[in-house]
Amino acid sequence: MLTLNYTYRIEPTVEQQGMMLDWLETCRHLYNRCLRDLKDWIASRKCSLYSCSINREYIMSADISFPSYLEQKRQLTQWKKTNPRYKQVHSQVTQDVVKRMHNTWEAFKNRGFGFPRYKKYGRYQSFLFPQFKLNPIENGIVKLPKIGEIKINQHRPIPDGFKVKGVRIVARARGTIWYAVVTIQCDVKVPDPLPFGRxxxxxxxxxxxxxxxxxxxxxxxxxxxxxxxxxxxxxxxxxxxxxxxxxxxxxxxxxxxxxxxxxxxxxxxxxxxxxxxxxxxxxxxxxxxxxxxxxxxxxxxxxxxxxxxxxxxxxxxxxxxxxxxxxxxxxxxxxxxxxxxxxxxxxxxxxxxxxxxxxxxxxxxxxxxxxxxxxxxxxxxxxxxxxxWKLSGSGVLSGISYLDKCRSRNANLRELEAYVCTAKQSA
Incomplete structure (x- = not known):
């Protein structure tokens, strides 16, 4: 499966920019809430089994299981009932926020350092629509759920045979410049290049x-x-x-x-x-x-x-x-x-x-x-x-003709020509 990312500049309206900034802030709060539950659970298991510290301990019931990705994904439906802000954001976007936090946690465990930190204001700069049934980009317009149609500068078309799998909206320059990172997939397998040539x-x-x-x-x-x-x-x-x-x-x-x-x-x-x-x-x-x-x-x-x-x-x-x-x-x-x-x-x-x-x-x-x-x-x-040596269509070594243009004026072109002729004879 071949996966590529194409980055396009988008031009949302003032209302759409305000909505997307609110979404980013809501996603930041949700990310911090998931991380807080994770840290609270870890803090409740830090003390020794037979003794407590002189200062204080964070106590949590032993029946509470570890707040895993699936567990917090289930809790998300309950959090939406108590916090109406979560309902305003698309459901798959909020689910991706939980997944993003747990990907950071798994990366920390594999790395051994760099414990996940809370996101302060302005540090959460993207959200993801993970799947689409149809191609959301048509005639210079990208259609996003709950946000609507946004003008997109599609400077290069999506290749034939590729399908749009997801769109990530990225904010830059304090939410004044916006990009859409389009993830496309094709059911082909491209092998890694083998060593050959110059x-x-x-x-x-x-x-x-x-x-x-x-x-x-x-x-x-x-x-x-x-x-x-x-x-x-x-x-x-x-x-x-x-x-x-x-x-x-x-x-x-x-x-x-x-x-x-x-x-x-x-x-x-x-x-x-x-x-x-x-x-x-x-x-x-x-x-x-x-x-x-x-x-x-x-x-x-x-x-x-x-x-x-x-x-x-x-x-x-x-x-x-x-x-x-x-x-x-x-x-x-x-x-x-x-x-x-x-x-x-x-x-x-x-x-x-x-x-x-x-x-x-x-x-x-x-x-x-x-x-x-x-x-x-x-x-x-x-x-x-x-x-x-790999010969190009013009009969010279791959890259040699371009290298001639890039060399300085004092380069010894005679040695280079003799080098090419020797390579031709050996080939």
């Missing part, structure tokens, strides 16, 4: 956003740092307004819109770069770095501004969609090994940006050497018969 290794960093094993560089885009001065002015204005006043809300909205702009430009850059890399090669290898840990250092702002974790996830998705092989390799000592002779050159400081091998005399930039080492590790992990 491969490249990618070294991700701060000085250059990435450097490939072919010494192709992508300069970093300063998404947050370019608008940091603008945010500083807007946030200073927010701090001078009376909290929860109308002027304070207007100032907060301006800040939220700038953050939304930063997020969109960063994601667009990641998509474009991912497609650029897929045009270059058939196998892409990256490091398995934990970017959450690296973002806690003194370069945390720069690491978070680059969004390297998001880029790696999007790159893996683009590779799967375009039939390219994607794999993560071990990141240890990639900057300390010479790609020519595999000698260990020792630890390099961050200010040392040139790789000089004392054994073979090979010299290049540090990021280029790391990219070559990543490629070598990736090729070792795939079968030998998968490393054959």
């Amino acid at each position: 491969g490249i290794g990618i070294d991700i960093g701060l000085e250059s956003f990435l450097v490939t094993s072919d010494n192709f560089r992508v300069e970093p885009a300063l998404f947050f740092r370019e608008l940091q001065s603008r945010l500083k002015v807007l946030q200073r204005k927010v701090s001078r307004k009376k909290k929860r006043s109308k002027n304070w809300e207007k100032a907060q909205l301006k800040v939220a819109r700038v953050h939304h702009q930063i997020s969109n430009t960063r994601k667009n850059f990641h998509f474009q770069t991912s497609h650029l890399l897929c045009d270059m090669a058939d196998m892409i290898f990256v490091e398995d770095i934990n970017f959450k840990m690296t973002a806690r250092g003194f370069l945390g702002k720069q690491m978070l501004d680059g969004g390297f974790g998001q880029f790696r996830d999007l790159l893996s998705w683009i590779c799967w969609k375009r039939g390219k092989y994607f794999q993560q390799v071990d990141h240890k000592y990639t900057s300390q090994i010479c790609p020519e002779c595999n000698a260990h050159t020792g630890k390099k400081q961050l200010t040392q940006r040139v790789h000089n091998c004392p054994e073979c005399g090979y010299s290049t930039t540090r990021d280029h050497a790391s990219g070559r080492v990543i490629l070598q590790r990736g090729l070792k992990s795939v079968p030998t018969d998968c490393r054959e």
Whole structure:
């Protein structure tokens, strides 16, 4: 079963926006109520069987069972009788809220840390319609139960053979920008791409956003740092307004819109770069770095501004969609090994940006050497018969023709042409 998500911009009316904001607030209250019952049950079972603490204990009858997903789903009908706000929201939307809370609980148990927390005001930003009998999108209109018809910017049609299974409504920029995430399914099975063709290794960093094993560089885009001065002015204005006043809300909205702009430009850059890399090669290898840990250092702002974790996830998705092989390799000592002779050159400081091998005399930039080492590790992990060269329809290696356009003016094109001719003869 193939499942895809298409994100479309929607334009609800003022009345519909008010209704959807009320729904989000109701869903937030329901989420917190389910979590409160869960925490109360756990607190009542914390004390020892033979003794109690000196302070106090939360006492609950031993006959009360654990508030599981099915149990709270049954209780939802009783809660709607006592709280009429729950009746205003579609029944399947409220059921999904209970499911969402228990999915968070199950993820916490599997992870071992990160206990679910209460959602404060404004932190619950989406709700889901989990199923539809018919396609709700027709002629630029999406029909949602109890909400009605909403204008949708359907910039790409739903492919033939796919059915709409669910629609998630997402609020951004403090409830002023709305999106519909449409989940579509098709009864087909798409296999994962196999390793084949030309491969490249990618070294991700701060000085250059990435450097490939072919010494192709992508300069970093300063998404947050370019608008940091603008945010500083807007946030200073927010701090001078009376909290929860109308002027304070207007100032907060301006800040939220700038953050939304930063997020969109960063994601667009990641998509474009991912497609650029897929045009270059058939196998892409990256490091398995934990970017959450690296973002806690003194370069945390720069690491978070680059969004390297998001880029790696999007790159893996683009590779799967375009039939390219994607794999993560071990990141240890990639900057300390010479790609020519595999000698260990020792630890390099961050200010040392040139790789000089004392054994073979090979010299290049540090990021280029790391990219070559990543490629070598990736090729070792795939079968030998998968490393054959893949010729495109024009008779050149896959990605080579595009790489010529991306190289700098000082690139040695003669070596590249000889490389292509040799590959043709061997093929």
